[in-house]
Structures are given as C-alpha cells and as structure tokens.
Amino acid sequence: MRERSGDRKMEQLKGRIIYKGKAEAEALTTTQPISFYGGVDPNTGVVIEKGHQLQGISVKGKILVFPQGKGSTVGSYTLYRLKKNGVAPSGMVNRECETIVAVGAIISEIPCVDKVDITKIRTGSKVRIENDTVTIT
Numbered sequence: 001m002r003e004r005s006g007d008r009k010m011e012q013l014k015g016r017i018i019y020k021g022k023a024e025a026e027a028l029t030t031t032q033p034i035s036f037y038g039g040v041d042p043n044t045g046v047v048i049e050k051g052h053q054l055q056g057i058s059v060k061g062k063i064l065v066f067p068q069g070k071g072s073t074v075g076s077y078t079l080y081r082l083k084k085n086g087v088a089p090s091g092m093v094n095r096e097c098e099t100i101v102a103v104g105a106i107i108s109e110i111p112c113v114d115k116v117d118i119t120k121i122r123t124g125s126k127v128r129i130e131n132d133t134v135t136i137t
Helices: 074-084 099-108
Strands: 002-005 008-014 016-019 022-029 063-066 091-094 112-114 126-130 133-136
Touching (some): 016 099, 091 099, 091 126, 099 112
Parallel strands (some): 022 063, 063 091
Antiparallel strands (some): 002 008, 016 112, 022 126, 126 133
C-alpha cells in the first residue's frame, strides 16, 4: 500500500511477526546474509565480516534489513550481547528469518518481522516496525 503523507511517499509492507514491538530508525540494508557470530563485533556493533557489503558499518540503532542469517547458533547469543552492550539494531526485517536470528531477536527483545519484500527498503530510508507492519518513508 502506498500513500502520501505531506510531501513524503509512504509504503506499508505486511509481514510475519518474529518478535512483536515497535521500532523506528534509519534503514541499513544488505542483500547478503549476516552471521552475527564472527560477523558482527558484539562490543561495537560494527560488521567485521571480510568482504561483506556492510563491513566497517555499525548496526547500532538501525533497522537492519537483510535476507536471512547464517552461521553458528552462537549468533543468537551475539545478538543478545549486542543488546546488552547498547549497540544492537533497533529492529530487524528479513525476507526469511531463520532460527538463529529469530531466537536472538526474541531473547534480546528486538522487534523483528519477516516474509517482507526487502528489495523495497533502501539504506537511509526511515523505517517503522509496528508488530507485523513495516512502514517506509
């Protein structure tokens, strides 16, 4: 659904709730899967995976948009550490949320939605997650 809010275009996408909640922030997007264990520094929130599209960029306070997670189940705990260290994403949007990211979102209480056409979200866009609805402006 597209609508106009003042001079801004707004698009709403519906998805499946992984962890309900509300979050609003700038989008940080990638077309590559993310490994939280070994791919994101749990102390700084910076992507450290060599060759990753987001290498050197912090996920802190962003709506992190990525197709799915990858790697070790320890990635769930890494998401939890990111949250405890104050450097976690504000929310996450996936094409297909797999178990590692789902568990990490739940134990860290990070709003997360999947079954979303992530190609419609661009880095820098303002994104709001509200339960199963992702609003892009």
